[in-house]
Amino acid sequence: MDDVNVRQFIDERPVSKHQFAILFLTFLVVAFDGLDVTVIGLLAPEIIRDWGISKTEMGTVLSSVFVGMAIGAAIAGPISDRYGRKLVLVASIFWLGTLTFLSAFSPNIEVLLALRSLTGLGLGAAIPAALALVAEYAPKRQRSLFVTICFSGYTVGATLCGFLAAWLISSYGWRVTLGISGILPMLLGVALLFLLPESVAFLALKQRVGSIPGILLKIDPQVSFSERAKFWLPVVAGEESSSLRTLFSPKYAVTAVMLSLAYFLGVLVTYVIMGWLPAITRDAGFSVAQSSMIIALFNLAGPVGAISFGAVMDRLNPQSVLAVTFTTAGLLLASISIIPLEFATVCVTMLVLGFFHHGSMAGLQALAPQSFPIAVSATGVSTMHAVGRLGAIISGVLGSVLISLGWEFGTIFIALAFPILLCAASMAVIGITASRKAVPATAFNPSSSS
Numbered sequence: 001m002d003d004v005n006v007r008q009f010i011d012e013r014p015v016s017k018h019q020f021a022i023l024f025l026t027f028l029v030v031a032f033d034g035l036d037v038t039v040i041g042l043l044a045p046e047i048i049r050d051w052g053i054s055k056t057e058m059g060t061v062l063s064s065v066f067v068g069m070a071i072g073a074a075i076a077g078p079i080s081d082r083y084g085r086k087l088v089l090v091a092s093i094f095w096l097g098t099l100t101f102l103s104a105f106s107p108n109i110e111v112l113l114a115l116r117s118l119t120g121l122g123l124g125a126a127i128p129a130a131l132a133l134v135a136e137y138a139p140k141r142q143r144s145l146f147v148t149i150c151f152s153g154y155t156v157g158a159t160l161c162g163f164l165a166a167w168l169i170s171s172y173g174w175r176v177t178l179g180i181s182g183i184l185p186m187l188l189g190v191a192l193l194f195l196l197p198e199s200v201a202f203l204a205l206k207q208r209v210g211s212i213p214g215i216l217l218k219i220d221p222q223v224s225f226s227e228r229a230k231f232w233l234p235v236v237a238g239e240e241s242s243s244l245r246t247l248f249s250p251k252y253a254v255t256a257v258m259l260s261l262a263y264f265l266g267v268l269v270t271y272v273i274m275g276w277l278p279a280i281t282r283d284a285g286f287s288v289a290q291s292s293m294i295i296a297l298f299n300l301a302g303p304v305g306a307i308s309f310g311a312v313m314d315r316l317n318p319q320s321v322l323a324v325t326f327t328t329a330g331l332l333l334a335s336i337s338i339i340p341l342e343f344a345t346v347c348v349t350m351l352v353l354g355f356f357h358h359g360s361m362a363g364l365q366a367l368a369p370q371s372f373p374i375a376v377s378a379t380g381v382s383t384m385h386a387v388g389r390l391g392a393i394i395s396g397v398l399g400s401v402l403i404s405l406g407w408e409f410g411t412i413f414i415a416l417a418f419p420i421l422l423c424a425a426s427m428a429v430i431g432i433t434a435s436r437k438a439v440p441a442t443a444f445n446p447s448s449s450s
Contacts, residue, residue, distance in 0.1 A: 004231045006204045009216060011139045018218040022137045025188075025196050026130040026150045029093055031157030032185045033126050036100055037065065038158040039181045040116065042165045046174040053109050061113050063396065068120020070389035076125030077382025078244070080132060081375060086198040088129040088378075094189040096122030101182025104175045124389065127154070128382035135369035135377070136201040141314060144366035148310030151365040152303040155358070159299070201374050204233040235373055247376045247383065254433045255371050256380060258426040259364065260387035262326075265419035266361045268391035268398065269333075272416060273298065276399035281346075284409040290343055297347050298354040305359020310366055318370070319431030322363045326424035329356040333417035337410025360423070371430070 010019075044058050072092070080088040099119040106112035131147055138146035161181075168177040200215050212231045217223065247256055274295065281291040305325075313321050332353040339345050364384070372380035402412050 002226050002229050004212075004216070004225065004229055006200050006212065006216070006231055006233055008234075010137065010200070010219065011141070013139070013220050015139060015142065016219045018215075019137050022196065023134055023146055023150060025192060026089075026134045027153040027156075028188055029089060029126050029130045029192070030150055030153035031160075032093065032188060033096075033123055034154035034157030035161040036096055036119065036123060036181060036185070038161040039165055039178065040065070042162065043169065043174040043178060046169060047112075050174065051109060057109055059396075061109065061116050063393065064113055064117040065120040065123065066389050066392040068117045069124030070120075070386050070393070072121035072124025073128055073382045073385035073389060074124075075121075075382075077128055077376075077379035080129045080378035080382070081202075084198050084202055085129045085133040085136075085378060086192070086196055088125055089133065089196065090189055090192050092122040092125035092129065093185050093192060094122075095119075096126065097182045097185030097187075097189060099182070101179055101186065104179035104182065124385065125382075127151075128378055128385050131365050131381055132369050132378040133196075133199050135366075136199040136374065143370060144313035144318060144363070145307065145310040147366035147369065148306040148313075148359075148362045151362045152306045155299060155302050155306075201233050204231050205235065205374050233374060235375065244376075244379065247372060247379055252372055252376075252380075255430050256383060258430045258433075259368050259371065259380070259384045262423040262426040263361075263364055263384045263388035264391040265423050266357075266364065266391070267388040268395050269416050269419050270357070270361065271392045271395035272399045272402070275395060276403065280403065280409060280412055283403070284341060286343065286346075294346060294350050297351040299358070301351050301355035302358030302362075305355035305357075306362030308355075309359040309363045313363060313366055317431065318363070318367050319427045319434065322360055322367065323424045323427040323431065325356050325360040325363065326420055326427060329353060329360055330417045330420035330424060332356060333413045333420060336413040341409060357420070367430075371434075 041062060044062065047053070048055065048058050076088050076092065096119050099115050099122065103112055103115040103119065106115060130150060134150045135143055135147050165177055168180065197215050197218075198211070200212055203209065203212050203215075209231045213225045213229070216225075216231075246252065277291065277295055277298070281294055286294070309321060309325055332349065336346070336349055336353075339349055365381075368381045368384050369377045402415060407415070
């Protein structure tokens with residue numbers, strides 16, 4: 001082969017073991033992200049008891065990581081688009097592992113607060129780079145499915161953390177548990193350094209073609225390339241630059257804003273439910289055990305919804321799919337105001353709600369990297385994540401306001417339905433914008449201009 005469009009090369013071939021390995025490695029990155037965010041919350045009661053600090057002081061530590069995540073996501077995208085996805089992935093996973101490990105030796109709450117804030121930088125940077133990389137190695141026919149599987153690692157990591165932490169905390173204490181939670185990502189970082197390739201689409205775009213033949217041969221060993229082979233990526237003229245001007249140009253600005261708005265609102269509702277549902281359900285008359293079960297069921301169906309919606313998005317218009325799924329999630333939230341407040345009924349409703357809500361949030365992860373040119377793909381994803389993390393930061397305030405108003409159980413869920421319905425409207429706006437501003441058929445071949 002003398003002239004190789006790397007995007008077409010990947011799209012036309014069956015998924016190889018090499019691509020599945022990339023999916024597995026990025027899945028682990030996201031899983032360790034979920035583990036790290038979850039473990040500190042599980043350790044909080046032990047830290048409070050050990051140091052004799054207040055819940056308010058510990059709450060500051062727990063929320064500080066989201067500030068770091070917002071900053072980390074904001075700066076990681078442009079770096080990833082300029083210098084590569086692998087660099088950001090390896091650096092961020094080493095960073096969060098090292099800072100988490102050091103957190104285990106914190107002598108006081110002030111040091112732990114500083115270390116957790118810095119840990120957030122790595123947590124915020126890791127997921128956008130992982131999603132961009134896996135999207136660029138997935139064939140178009142399965143791209144949304146690959147990304148949603150990758151993003152499901154977050155829930156898997158958080159769930160496994162619960163099981164492992166329960167044993168480690170009781171046997172070895174919070175410091176050992178936190179130390180191990182840091183060592184594992186560092187080990188993964190070593191594996192990524194040697195096993196994870198750079199995005200072949202990024203390499204072709206930047207015309208760093210030296211390693212491209214070896215990567216493509218792992219995808220299809222039967223092909224051969226001549227010494228004069230040119231490797232390129234089709235891009236629209238003027239969109240080959242990794243500049244924020246491209247992301248916020250008239251062509252992509254509406255999409256960038258709508259994705260960020262939808263993720264902000266979705267994250268806001270998610271963290272209000274996760275953080276305040278125990279208090280809300282207790283006020284409604286449910287026991288502690290029943291409240292825990294309701295939360296568990298809300299999370300349980302998330303990965304199933306994510307993978308299901310990813311598969312559907314590969315076959316139908318993705319914006320339309322998410323508009324429908326977000327609408328369904330919003331209506332389910334509102335329906336809680338009219339269903340009987342019986343334990344079994346609430347459990348079933350929350351299980352179905354988790355399927356649609358978490359599945360829709362995962363669908364956003366699949367839509368984002370496909371909505372922008374390769375040159376600013378990571379920046380587009382990271383912008384969405386940076387804005388979304390602001391929703392996590394203010395969720396505590398919103399939750400406390402809703403409870404302080406003295407609203408009934410159902411009324412609170414009606415209030416939470418409105419942001420999710422706005423998410424659905426955002427998807428409709430993106431769909432309309434995309435149909436009006438379709439990418440021109442003519443494309444620019446970077447290698448032809450050299």
